[in-house]
Amino acid sequence: MGRADAPYHLPVMVDRVVEWLRPLDGSIIVDATFGGGGHSAALLDALPRARVVALDRDPDAAMAAARLGPRIAFHRSDFRHLQAVLTEEGLDDLDGAVFDLGVSSHQLDVGERGFSYRRPGPLDMRMGPDASLTADEVVNTWSEHDLADVIRRYGEERFAARIAAAVVRARPIADTAQLADVVAGAVPARARDHGHPARRTFQGIRIAVNDELAALTDGLDVALRLLRPGGRIVVISYHSLEDRITKRRFAAGATDCVCPPDFPICVCGRSAELRLLTRKVERPSAAEVTANPRARSARLRAAEKV
Ligand SMILES: C[S@@+](CC[C@H](N)C(=O)[O-])C[C@H]1O[C@@H](n2cnc3c(N)ncnc32)[C@H](O)[C@@H]1O
Structure with a gap:
């Protein structure tokens, strides 16, 4: 019921993702939501010495990974299990991560997956068989x-x-x-x-x-914990609930002291673990939205581990 000629997914804000992660050439980048691999492919192209560890809950995503060559390792996994995936790869930590949330065009276009209100299909909507x-x-x-x-x-x-x-x-x-x-x-x-x-x-x-919102909360926590100092994380959300979780998690990580405001001196001793790279959320250009209407609601935030 999907269109045989339709691309798996057109990556959203791909140039911005590459720009934020470009300083990490020669390192390990996690694509937590591989989908059709558009972000992974662009990163492998632009960062010729980087390796990508890619995850997706959806077994269909494995199809695209096979085409991207030896610098990428694909794992069919929820990004909540990032630590176990890295252990399988013999890695303790990571240098960069991209989370491009929500569903892929492929998932929406294949009626049998049950995600689409425009195509008849069973009432399914599971991103992967683990749900x-x-x-x-x-x-x-x-x-x-x-x-x-x-x-x-x-x-x-x-x-x-x-x-x-x-x-x-x-x-x-x-x-x-x-x-x-x-x-x-x-x-x-x-x-x-x-x-x-x-x-x-x-x-x-x-x-x-x-269980997307709990997965995001857990996934961000794991990725930020495993990110090396100087490492970067980029998150693209498609609705305000996802963006709010990301914004709050980044803001909490970028906060030094959490003592009540009436304390004369700091007693918590906390120092920020993150530096915000995007003060305000980034949006796709008008040209991108015209070329790819599914980019319309995208909001990108990026941060660096200190
Ligand atoms: C917007 S698409 C990603 C598209 C991809 N960046 C590209 O360029 O083709 C989102 C993907 O994230 C996957 N996904 C959503 N939640 C996930 C989770 N908790 N763990 C792993 N993958 C997840 C979906 O199955 C879907 O394939």
Whole structure:
């Protein structure tokens, strides 16, 4: 059901990723979200002495890795398990990391994966076979309250309660096409001005199925712990929930003293572990968004270990 001629994924803000990681030639760079390998390929090209350790939860991502030659090692793994992956590679730490979050175009384009509100497919939405939950369980078995909570919190959908009630009334829901129809019917016509009315609901369910926000929190912690002094990390997020986690984690790492403001002297003795490379979030250029509309919501942050 995917388009046979479609590229696996067009990498987003690839020049910015390369620029932030360029000083790390000759070292080990982790591509935590390999996908179609666009960022890895650009890094291998621009940094001729670097090696890449690539991870992805999705077994389909292995296809692209085979083409990139001997300087890359691919592991089908959740980036939460980065330490175990590095140990398997005989490494104790890393010099650079890129996290390009969310789903790939390939995952959205293949209807059978169940991510798309535009293509019929099973209610699946698992990024990899390691996920213990499927969209079918969330949609057809969760309580109306829990369903509304996921759609509201992870989909940032203001009509979550109406949508959850409509889904529960329509059970059993057979596939993504029926789910998209039920959601569209529950969103008032006056609110249907920004994209497909099921976009936020699908996002919310997908985040719950893959436990994406907890994975990001854990993945950033592991990567920052293993990053060598002078090492750099780049994170590209696609919605405000991911970006908030990244922003707060970087800000916490870049903070020296955490004593209450009314303490006359510092008693915590803490010193910052990070230096922010991007003071403000970076966005893709208008030209990139025109060429690749899926880049539209991208926000990039970069930091350096001190
Ligand atoms: C936006 S795509 C990455 C595209 C890639 N940078 C490229 O240029 O082709 C995001 C990828 O991250 C993977 N992913 C998401 N969460 C993950 C996690 N916790 N661990 C490992 N991979 C993950 C997805 O399976 C997907 O392939």
